[in-house]
Every structure is written in C-alpha cells, then in structure tokens.
Amino acid sequence: MNPNIYLIAAMAYAEDRRCRLDLYNNVLVSERDYVSNLTKGIRDFWQYRQLPCFAYSQTLLTHHERKFGCDAMLVVKYKDAARICLFEAKRIRFDNSWDSLQNSGISHFSDQLRRQSKWIKQAAIWEFFILGKKPGKKEPPHFDSWASTCIWHKDTFQFDKAYRDSNLLWKDSELKELVGSIRPGKPKNLISMLLTACQDKRGNYMPISNGRVTLTSSDGTDESVSIPATLQALDNLNLDVFCGENGIAHFLFIEIDDSES
Numbered sequence: 449m450n451p452n453i454y455l456i457a458a459m460a461y462a463e464d465r466r467c468r469l470d471l472y473n474n475v476l477v478s479e480r481d482y483v484s485n486l487t488k489g490i491r492d493f494w495q496y497r498q499l500p501c502f503a504y505s506q507t508l509l510t511h512h513e514r515k516f517g518c519d520a521m522l523v524v525k526y527k528d529a530a531r532i533c534l535f536e537a538k539r540i541r542f543d544n545s546w547d548s549l550q551n552s553g554i555s556h557f558s559d560q561l562r563r564q565s566k567w568i569k570q571a572a573i574w575e576f577f578i579l580g581k582k583p584g585k586k587e588p589p590h591f592d593s594w595a596s597t598c599i600w601h602k603d604t605f606q607f608d609k610a611y612r613d614s615n616l617l618w619k620d621s622e623l624k625e626l627v628g629s630i631r632p633g634k635p636k637n638l639i640s641m642l643l644t645a646c647q648d649k650r651g652n653y654m655p656i657s658n659g660r661v662t663l664t665s666s667d668g669t670d671e672s673v674s675i676p677a678t679l680q681a682l683d684n685l686n687l688d689v690f691c692g693e694n695g696i697a698h699f700l701f702i703e704i705d706d707s708e709s
Contacts, residue, residue: 450526452499452704453646456490461639463489464595471580479539480507480697482578483520487700500525500679500703504687507697514695515673517563518573521696523661523677524646525703529653530661530677532571533645535598536560539578540623542588547618558614561605566665570652572645573601576638577623590628592637597627599636646704659684676701 467486470476476485484505491503508519518534538546538557548556564573577597584593591597607626608614630636654661659681665671673694676682682701691699 450704453643456524456646456702456704457639457642459493460486460490460642461595461637463493464638465583468579468583468595471578472582479537479578480505482539483537483576483698487520487522487698490700490702494702499705500701502679502682502699502701504691504699505697506688506691508692508695514560514563515693516567516571516573516695517560519696520576520698521675521694521700523675523699523701525656525677525701528656530656530675531645531652532654532661532663532675533642534564534567534571534573535576535641536564537576537578537596539580540620541580542620544617544620549617554614555612555617557618558608558612561601561608564601565605566667566671567663568601569666570654570663572641574641575599575601575604577627588624588627590624590630590636595637597636598638598641599626599630600641603630679703 463486466489467476467482470485471482476482487503487505491501494501516534518536520535520537522533524531524533540546550556550559552559567573575598577591577599579591579596581587583595586593604626607629611625612618612622627636654677656677659676659678660674661677663673663675676685676690679701687699691697
C-alpha cells in the first residue's frame with residue numbers, strides 16, 4: 449500500500465475535524481462553506497508537500513443538472529490510473545430540515561440516491577452528513593464524535609428502498625436508524641471512506657487515456673462523462689462549464705507519488 453494513501457485519509461479527516469469546530473464556532477455558516485473549506489484545506493496540505501493538486505468550488509445555479517446526485521468530486525491519480533470519489537453533503541441540525549420535496553413529489557434526497565446508483569459500479573460514492581454539534585460529543589449515538597459522519601451509498605440506498613416511502617421527506621429519526629444499522633465498530637468517517645476507496649474496495653481503478661477517465665452509467669442508457677484526471681487536462685478545461693454541466697459544486701484533484709511519507 450502506498451503510504452501516501454494513508455496520509456490523504458488521515459489529513460482529510462483532520463481537516464474535517466477542523467471544519468466541524470469552525471462550524472460549531474460559527475466561523476463557517478453553511479454546508480457550502482464547510483465543503484469548500486474542507487477541499488481547500490486538503491489542497492493546501494498537499495501543496496505544502498509539493499505534490500500535484502487542484503481544488504475548485506462554485507455556486508450551482510438552479511438550471512444546473514445534478515447528474516451524479518452528488519455535489520463533490522474527488523479525483524485521486526496514481527501513475528496512469530485514477531479513482532473517482534463522489535459524495536453528497538448534508539448539514540444535519542436534527543430539526544428535520546435537511547430534506548425537501550421536489551416538484552415531482554418525491555424526496556429530494558431519495559432522488560439523489562437514485563441518481564447516484566447509476567454510477568456506483570465505477571465510482572466510490574458516499575453520503576457526507578455534517579454535524580454542527582460541539583466536537584467530542586458522543587451524541588447522537590453511532591455518529592462520528594469529532595467530524596462528519598459518512599455512510600456508503602449502497603447502505604443508504606438499500607435503507608431508502610427497504611424502509612422508507614420516497615414520497616415522504618427523510619426524518620432525523622430515519623437517519624439515526626440508518627447510521628445505527630451499520631455494523632457496530634465499523635468506522636463511519638472520512639478516513640474510512642478514503643482508505644477503502646483508495647485501496648479499490650469501492651469504485652474501480654480507472655485507466656487514464658488522453659488525460660481523462662470515463663464514467664459510464666449502469667442504467668442502460670450508456671450515458672458517459674469524461675472526467676479530467678491530470679493537471680494538464682485541467683489546465684485545458686473550462687472547469688466552470690464542466691462542473692455546471694455535471695452539477696458538481698466542489699472538485700478536488702490529488703496526485704499520489706511513490707515517495708515514503
């Protein structure tokens with residue numbers, strides 16, 4: 449295992465902890481602030497180590513299509529391959545305010561989970577629940593005490609299909625039940641997600657061709673998205689357009705080398 453994989457996961461979790469403290473202290477005031485500062489913090493650390501990286505955030509307009517059902521994309525490049533990670537961030541205040549009904553009459557989060565399911569065969573996807581409670585509080589039970597709580601898409605989608613009516617809003621009680629249903633002792637945080645994703649236990653090892661990797665949907669439509677996976681490809685891309693077309697509010701690129709940490 450490349451030692452820098454562990455470094456990415458550990459320092460990302462450290463940044464997540466810092467962001468939760470800032471949210472608790474009202475230094476950060478929104479979900480967008482939180483994820484933007486998280487990705488920027490990871491980028492800054494990687495730049496300090498003089499390793500290739502890039503971070504970008506933008507405000508999505510109402511006409512932007514949320515193609516992946518996720519608002520953040522992380523591209524981790526290693527040699528001639530890349531792993532694509534996607535996550536959807538939700539700020540949880542435990543006042544049943546984090547979900548909404550769409551014009552179609554179904555839960556917005558349930559619809560996001562359906563869209564995510566189209567890409568799960570090739571990408572590592574998880575849900576990223578942001579808590580503003582004081583770091584260190586072991587409340588509510590089963591949530592991460594210090595940073596955000598992360599749940600794999602597969603577990604969340606299965607729960608949504610088996611135990612919920614998608615015509616109704618997600619409730620805090622259902623989220624607590626979902627988090628509590630994950631095997632006791634199994635980590636539910638950013639370090640666990642990244643370690644698993646970068647070890648290729650979730651998502652696929654994607655070969656880079658002409659500076660890009662291609663994700664193809666599994667819903668029978670063969671819809672595909674070409675994703676920049678090198679700094680050169682990013683330099684030649686209008687990222688504002690790419691992110692707008694694909695509904696990505698936060699984009700982070702990191703390249704792993706073979707050096708020892």
